[in-house]
Amino acid sequence: MRRRQFISLLGVAAASYPFAARAQPSERMRRVGVLMSTTAEDTEGQARFAAFLQGLRQSGWAVPGNLQIDTRWGSGDADRIRKYAAELLALAPDVILASGGAVAGLLLQATRTVPIVFTLTPDPVGAGFVKSLAHPGGNATGFTSIEYEMSGKWLELMREIAPGVTRVAVLRDPTVPAGIAQFAVLQSAASSLGIELSAIGGRDAPEIEGAVTEFARSSNGGLIVLGSAVTVLHRDLIITLAARTALPAVYPGSYFVSAGGLISYSADSTDPHRRAAGYVDRILRGDKPANLPVQNPIKYELVVNLKTAKSLGLKIPDRLLAIADEVIE
Numbered sequence: 001m002r003r004r005q006f007i008s009l010l011g012v013a014a015a016s017y018p019f020a021a022r023a024q025p026s027e028r029m030r031r032v033g034v035l036m037s038t039t040a041e042d043t044e045g046q047a048r049f050a051a052f053l054q055g056l057r058q059s060g061w062a063v064p065g066n067l068q069i070d071t072r073w074g075s076g077d078a079d080r081i082r083k084y085a086a087e088l089l090a091l092a093p094d095v096i097l098a099s100g101g102a103v104a105g106l107l108l109q110a111t112r113t114v115p116i117v118f119t120l121t122p123d124p125v126g127a128g129f130v131k132s133l134a135h136p137g138g139n140a141t142g143f144t145s146i147e148y149e150m151s152g153k154w155l156e157l158m159r160e161i162a163p164g165v166t167r168v169a170v171l172r173d174p175t176v177p178a179g180i181a182q183f184a185v186l187q188s189a190a191s192s193l194g195i196e197l198s199a200i201g202g203r204d205a206p207e208i209e210g211a212v213t214e215f216a217r218s219s220n221g222g223l224i225v226l227g228s229a230v231t232v233l234h235r236d237l238i239i240t241l242a243a244r245t246a247l248p249a250v251y252p253g254s255y256f257v258s259a260g261g262l263i264s265y266s267a268d269s270t271d272p273h274r275r276a277a278g279y280v281d282r283i284l285r286g287d288k289p290a291n292l293p294v295q296n297p298i299k300y301e302l303v304v305n306l307k308t309a310k311s312l313g314l315k316i317p318d319r320l321l322a323i324a325d326e327v328i329e
Contacts, residue, residue, distance in 0.1 A: 030061075030284050033088035034071040035081065035107065037100035037120075037229035044232055044255045044269065045073065048099060048119075051270040055277025061284075074103055076229035078175065085110045095283045097276055100229055101145070102176055104129055108140060115289045117279045118142035119272040120227070123181055124294055133294040141279060141289040143272035144296050145227060146252075151182050152189035153265055154250045158222045159193055161263060161314055162248040165222035167196045169215040169247075171208065171238065173228040174201040182226055205234055209241060216245035227252035227266070235259060248312060254303040257328060262308045263316075267297030301325040 034052070038045030049071070053063060061067040070091055072084035085107045088096060095115040098104040104118035108129055118129065122145050130136035133144075158165055168190065170183055183199050190197040200215055202208035208230075215221060223242055225231050231238060231252070239260045242249040251257060251264040272295075279292055302320070305328040309316050321327060 029066055029068060031068050031070065031091065031093045032056075032280060032284075033091065033093035033096035034069055035084055035088060035096060035098055035103050036071065036073050037076060037081075037103050038073065038232055039075045040073040042233060044235075044253070045099075047255075047270050048273045051274040052097060052277050055274040056280065059277060059281035061281065067284075074229065076233045078102070078106065081106045082110070089114060095280050097273075097280060098140075098142070099273065101127065102173075102229060104140065104142070105177075112139055114139060115283045116140040116142070117276045117283070117289070119276050120145040120269060122146055122227075123148065126181060127177060130294055133296075135290070136292065136294055137290050139289055141292040141294055143275060144294060145269070145272075146182075146267065147296055148181060148185045150265075150300065151185040154224050155186060155189045155193055155195060157250050157263060157265055157320075158224065158248065159195070160320065161309070161316055162222055162312075164220055165195070165248060166220040167198070167215075167218065168222045168224055169198050169200045169212070170224045170226060171200050171202050171212065171231065172226040173203060173230040175203060176226075176228050186224065202234070203230060205237055208234055208237060212238070212241045212245065212247070216241075216247055221245075221247055223247045223249040225249060225251050225256070227269075235261075243308070243311065246312060248314060254301060254326065257303040257305045257308075257326075260305065260308055262305055262312065262314075264303045265300060267300050271298070304328065 036045050056063060063069055070088060074081035081103055089111055098107050098116050098118040101121035104121055107116055116139055118140060119142055124130045129140050170186055187197050200211040202211055225238060235256050249262050251261045253266050253269050254264050257264045302324045303326045304316055304324045
């Protein structure tokens with residue numbers, strides 16, 4: 001299903017989805033805080049939030065009705081996220097959804113008592129959010145965005161679609177600690193593939209543009225983009241830069257490819273928000289985050305944009321086209 005269709009369907013579902021047939025929640029008003037990493041206008045952020053709402057309704061919650069949702073949009077800005085975290089906590093929510101690892105980290109700096117369900121978090125154990133995936137042990141649990149060993153697949157894809165690439169830049173938000181561990185996995189894969197790897201930082205549009213443009217001055221380059229609120233919000237700029245500098249690029253989400261990027265191999269970013277609604281439901285019914293295991297992605301998807309490949313003078317191997325979950329022509 002195309003993402004635009006998905007967003008439209010979720011909009012309808014958010015307005016009219018029937019309550020689940022199982023026992024209904026208590027009629028006492030409950031309060032859920034939601035702190036999103038993107039802007040309210042971002043289509044990817046809208047899709048994630050709509051999936052969360054759909055999941056709540058499937059669990060039998062009425063919004064509005066017996067559930068109040070207070071939503072804030074962090075816009076990829078740490079200071080804004082801290083401010084909104086304090087605002088939400090002041091409202092005394094029963095549980096908070098933290099969309100993204102950076103959001104979860106800042107929320108956990110503010111509270112170690114209010115239940116938190118996080119999504120799209122690469123390494124919650126390494127970040128200190130939970131004691132272990134199986135037994136979180138604190139006030140937070142949720143859903144990871146990627147298993148680190150999968151990061152090496154991005155370099156393998158790069159070598160397969162652009163055999164002439166000998167240098168690869170990894171674009172990441174340097175303020176996100178998880179990027180360091182991902183880069184280490186990529187570095188290990190790069191050594192075995194004979195690829196020179198370098199990390200380039202991007203905290204805002206000017207920094208991203210300067211870093212990518214400078215890297216592209218030398219030949220035989222490719223680009224890998226790591227997932228973060230900053231790269232999601234600036235995805236149109238990154239895609240434009242990759243096209244302008246003729247850099248083959250591997251992206252961390254299908255929404256990059258739908259917008260004109262070359263190729264992505266990733267887990268669906270909306271699905272964990274729908275699943276997170278199930279954890280929020282369980283916490284509202286009495287379960288503790290400490291006892292709810294952190295879950296890894298269920299499925300990874302390969303998406304290819306043939307139009308972009310053609311503009312870069314690349315031929316996508318038939319093998320990849322045969323196994324791709326979606327091919328955009």
